[in-house]
Amino acid sequence: MSEIASLPTGSRQRQGSNIGQPMTRREGVLKVTGQATYAADNNPEGLLYAVVATATIARGRVTHLDVEAAKAHPGVVEVLTPQNRPPLALDPDAKLHGFMFRLDLLQNDGVRYAGQPIALVVARTLEAANEGAALLAPQYEVEAPRVDLDGENFVPEVVGPGAPARAETGDFDAEYAGSAKTLEATYETPPQYHNAMEPHSIVAAWDGDRLSIDMPTQGMAMAIDRVAGLFGIPAENIHIRSPFLGGGFGSKGMPAGPQMLGIIAAKHVGAPVKLVLSRQQMYGPVGHRGQTRQTLRLGMSDDGRLTAIEHHTLASTSRFDDFVEPASNASHTLYAAPGIRTTHEGARIDIGTPMFMRAPGEASGSAALEGAIDEAAFAARMDPLDFRLLNYAEVEPISGKPFSSKALRECYAKGAERFGWAKRPLEPRSMRDAEGRLVGWGVGTAMFPAIMFQAAARAVIRADGSGLMETGAHDMGQGAWTALHQIAADGLGLSMDETEFRAGSSDLPDAGIAGGSGHTATAGMALHRAGEDVIAKLTELAVNDENSPLYGAGNVGVVARNGRLVRQDDESRGEPYAAILQRAGLAEIEGKGQGVPDAGPREKYAMDAHGAVFAEVTVDPDLGQIRVTRLIGAFAAGRVINPRMVESQYYGGMIWGISFALHEEAVHDKRSGRIMNANLAEYRVPVNADVPSLETILVHEDDPYVNALGIKGVGEIGVTGTVGAIAGAIWHATGVRVRRFPINVADLLEGAAAR
Amino acid sequence: MNLFEYVRPSSIAEAVAAAGEPGSAYLGAGTNLLDLMKGGVTRPSRLVDLTHLPDLNGIETLPDGSARIGALVKNSALAHDPDFAKRFPVVAEALLAGASAQLRNAATVGGNLMQRTRCSYFNDPASACNKREPGTGCDALGGENRSHAVLGWSDHCIAVHPSDFCVPLAALGAIVEIAGAGGQREVPLTDFHRLPGDTPDRETVLEAGEMIVAVRLPADAAAFADHQRYLKVRERTSYAFALASAAAALKIENGTIVEARLALGGVATKPWRAKAAEALLAGAAPGKQVFEKAAEAAFAEARPSGDNGYKIELGKRVVARVLAMAAAGTPDRMPALPASPFAPIPEGVVNV
Known part of the structure; x- marks a missing residue:
């Protein structure tokens, strides 16, 4: 059975590059036939099951656990609590760098958020472990928790993973004071949870001081580092397999505490242990x-030119660790104004530490900024798209740097044309559908930085002329495996069938992090460089070999084409890779490559992907129920490796935007601090009927600076812009401006009554 | 998981005998019960599996013209039964507005009547809940209660009855057939569920061991077939419980409503028949004003139980709309989004 139906075969060799082709997912057939093994699908011999017992209070300490009762339950092997948890080599509360987050690994009896692990039950069956965990019947000393933003705040030193909490250009206060028109608006976004379909899981097996792990992760090398530190073993003793992830969205970037508990349990009981979190x-x-x-405080001139933008964010973090959603930084890049100031505050509340979640900062920040821009446009009596074009940033506003490339105008133009935006009336409540429902149109600007991390790759050309490319890349479902394979094949001058591509295992070269929308650029560049390296070595062999038709061709240059090296000045002269290696008596030849951000251009240019999202919503005027009826996104994100995967990423981002605008919210009981809708029935995400037929436009963009492949990133940008477009469309439909997400039925009923 | 006994009776008599033991629960499709057991919300010591019983799977028309639906008929099978859907379209529309296709394919008619509230405090064993553990209190009061009841609640419980199906059943005067140790008896659906009062743990009139064997729609209910609709407002286009819903059925002769039936969902602690509103409508000509008056009457007794005052206004609007939709006539075809505000709306029904 062929893994992928539409891949080119040797007999139908496609001329030209694999990059740019809409290949289907390499692993698609495996997934739809249930043969793709996710971490929790592994069942090594002698496997035991661990279940976490979690706190039902948000603040206080555990005073009693009925360990006896749990241990007495048939099938229960061991109960781990702070009393008997084996020592670790590193304090789970140690924070050695910004990407290290404090974990709850049974270090004491304290409870610092609802849902915190307070014990671990290991049993011969999952059912016994579950019942054992229930039998622990914890008792607590309870302190009153705080789970909202009302109360004492602090000014953080950094936001997100380490960005300055404050930035400014020009004199905001003076500009704002001197503005002809000003506008102030406060927007609220709720706590949201990643809810990847695949729950966090681990299968851990020790062999002496060697550790074998099956675990979904977006960052294998970082995970190895964390595990090595906690357990005091050398990194090379740890092997992580992570071939498939059922989504991560940032939640699998760093190993989670419960996964580490699985490793602790395996060590303690001396058997392989599987631990899978429940949805709750x-x-x-x-x-x-x-x-x-x-x-947001915006100042503008009479003709609608922005003069001042202030974006202030108050964001929650946990009592015990720091991650402040860098939402204000969304205002660094999008709209030009002489005075811009962005600031942040944090609120320490009794929740688990917030972390990276798809477009961290950009998503919430864009939701508020685009809302305020929409308000400003109407205050200036301007069409919201015209207003955005009037305030178009020709250079990055906060830094004054030119953009490495920016096809946002084309995104606006193409999206608007496709949507039919020109017909939009300025006044709200001026469109109806045939049956009398209110209709509204909104637009939002999408933006996400072109981030790169560091990665390595290994390239091999074998004696038979076939190739092998290796990098420990992560396929979270986004199609990385396929896109990277395309880059790998082009790097070797081979077809994909002739190029074996290995990823998803920690014994391969470090592919960096599948996050920040930077995986394709980073791991892709490593593959590209490894390909260059191995081709250069092969060229070296050929041009120095008297028996090669390429002998002495070093000066004119040699290129790789379809498994052959050929002279650049005459592609009919050349020979197959296999011939070169055979004459040299080599079984294979190896090259290596690194993917790293290029410091020079990054110093000089601002590098971002851009887009424009257009939304149509329909609202029942009497009942307030909302439905998104059209959503069109035009995006420019540098070179597109695989348009099928890229479209799919944009669709996913835009659906996430619908979810942000209309559905997602974790609801805390303010008295207990518990989340009352910790399940996929009541923590709402869109269902099929909420998602209209989406359209994306891939706007061509060449970027000579971002990296040699010209790749930006597409994984997160779709969320940005979409939320604002939908909120703007709801206002345009109803005349009700809702500044709190998700926008719901009651908001529109009450808003309409107040109008 | 808690150990429990599993019993698979082969007759109704065996089932009733088996379920007479304290701590027993009947198992239909288990779409609700098994979730509750996994979450530790209910811990029955004995499950009596009804799904293998014969003769509870039929949808039949009795000689007197009434429809009798066996307790084990799947929600989707009933909704898609052409004869039934033609005679009682509002029931089909409500069924198709509930849950998801997968759940409707599994869930049974009897189980729908027996489903528990989705109150998040009831579902959370760490919260106080008089329904789950009598006498512990009600954490929904003063808690997150935007989706809770504005009708029929007490200081002991404000949980909403979640069913869509039961709403048109209440409107159309459905009868619940019950089997027990002492034989069979019948109860109108509107009397089947109890108000919470100070015993919210007692949700129905079923005595120990009693089970639902069928639901019957009386022959006269079919007389409303030309003018009946269900409307459901929710925060998502599908797969969400109602914030407010209503089933309306009208008998219109010569431009006059001779008889009206109205019931509410999503707003009350049990399927809620709105008889005062029905009385107002009888003898009136269909029209916006009388529908709005009926809506006022339907919610005359309503009061917020927390942050849910919006439901009263929303509920009134749902009633006014569903009455207008029913007056406009039952559509020839089931809309693609049954009961949704985004299904086709008859002309003149929306307030412009």
Whole structure:
């Protein structure tokens, strides 16, 4: 059975590059036939099951656990509590760098958020472990928790993973004071949880001081580092397999506490242990997007030119660690104004530490900024798209740097044309559908930085002329495996069938992080460089070999084409890779490559992907129920490796935007601090009927600076812009401006009554 | 998981005998019960599996013209039964507005009547809940209660009855057939569920061991077939419980409503028949004003139980709309989004 039906075969060799082709997912057939093994699908011999017992209070300490009762339950092997948890080599509360987050690994009896692990039950069956965990019947000393933003705040030193909490250009106060028109608006976004379909899981097996792990991760090397540190073993003793992830969205960037508990349990009981979180248990120890309250102050001239932008964010973080959603930084890049100031505050509340969640900062920040821009446009009596074009940033506003490339105008133009935006009336409540429902149109600007991390890759050309490319890349479902394979094949001058591509295992070269929308650029560049390296070595062999038709061709240059090296000045002269290696008596030849951000251009240019999202919503005027009826996104993100995967990423981002605008919210009981909708029935995400037929436009963009392949990133940008477009469309439909997400039926009923 | 006994009776008599033991629960499709057991919300010591019983799977028309639906008929099977859907379209529309296709394919008619509230405090064993553990209190009061009841609640419980199906059943005067140790008896659906009062744990009139064997729609209910609709407002286009819903059925002769039936969902602690509103409508000509008056009457007794005052206004609007939709006539075809505000709306029904 062929893994992928539409891949080119040797007999139908496609001329030209694999990059740019809409290949289907390499692993698609495996997934739809249930043959793709996710971490929790592994069942080594002698496997035991661990279940986490979690706190039902948000603040206080555990005073009693009925360990006896749990241990007495048939099938229960061991109960781990702070009393008997084996020592670790590193304090789970140690924070050695910004990407290290404090974990709850039974270090004491304290409870610092609802859902925190307080014990671990290991049993011969999952059912016994579950019942054992229930039998622990914890008793607590309870302190009153704080789970909202009302109360004492602090000014953080950094936001997100380490960005300055404050930035400015020009004199905001003076510009604002001197503005002909001003506008102030406060937007609120709720706590949101990643809810990847695949829950966090681990299968851990020790062999002496060697550790074998099956675990979904977006960052294998970082995970190895964390595990090595906690358990005091050398990194090379740890092997992580992570071939498939059922989504990560940032929640699998760093190993989560419960996964580390699985390793602790395996060590303690001396047997392989599987630990899988329940859906409910994913609302606590695996990160989330912190709630925000954002205040925008905009100043503008009479003709609608922005003079001053202030974006202030108050965001939640936990009592014990720091991650402040860098939402205000959304205002660094999008709209030009002489005076810009962005600031942040944090609120320490009794929740699990917030973390990276798809477009961290950009998503919430864009929701508020685009809302305020929409308000400003109407205050200036301008069409919201015209207003955005009038305030178009020709250089990055906060830094004054030119953009490495920016096809946003084309995105606006193409999206608007496709949508039919020109027909939009300025006044709200001026469109109806045939049956009398209110209709509204909104637009939002999408933006996400072109981030790169560091990665390595290894390239091999074998004696038979076939190739092998290796990098420990992560396929979270986004199609990385396929896109990177395309880059790998082009790097070797071979077809994909002739190029074996290995990823998803920690014994391969470090592919960096599948995050920040930077995986394709980073791991892709490593593959590209490894390909260059091995081709250069092969060229070296050929041009120095008297028996090669390429002998002496070093000066004119040699290129790789379809498994052959050929002279650049005459491609008919050349020979197959296999011939070169055979004459040299080599079984294979190896090259290596690194993917790193290029410091020079990054110093000089601002590098971002851009887009424009257009939304149509329909609202029942009497009942307030909302439906998104059209959504069109035009995006420019540098070179597109695989348009099928890229479209799919944009669709996913835009659907996430619908979810942000209309559905997602973790609801805390303010008295207990518990999340009352920690399940996929009541923590709402869109269902099929909420998602209209989406359209994306891939706007061509060449970027000579971002990296040699010209790749930006597409994984997160779709969320940005979409939320604002939908909120703007709801206002345009109803005349009700809702500044709190998700926008719901009651908001529109009450808003309409107040109008 | 808690250990429990599993019993698979082969007759109704065996089932009733088996379920007479304290701590027993009947198992239909288990779409609700098994979730509750996994979450530790209910811990029955004995499950009596009804799904293998014969003769509870039929949808039949009795000689007197009434429809009798066996307790084990799947929600989707009933909704898609052409004869039934033609005679009782509002029931089909409500069924198709509930849950998801997968759940409707599994869930049974009897189980729908027996489903528990989705109150998040009831579902959370760490919260106080008089329904789950009598006498512990009600954490929904003063808690997150935007989706809770504005009708029929007490200081002991404000949980909403979640069913869509039961709403048109209440409107159309459905009868619940019950089997027990002492034989069979019948109860109108509107009397089947109890108000919470100070015993919210007692949700129905079923005595120990009693089970639902069928639901019957009386022959006269079919007389409303030309003018009946269900409307459901929710925060998502599908797969969400109602914030407010209503089933309306009208008998219109010569431009006059001779008889009206109205019931509410999503707003009350049990499927809620709005008889005062029905009385107002009888003898009136269909029209916006009388529908709005009926809506006022339907919610005359309503009061917020927390942050849910919006439901009263929303509920009134749902009633006014569903009455207008029913007056406009039952559509020839089931809309693609049954009961949704985004299904086709008859002309003149929306307030412009």
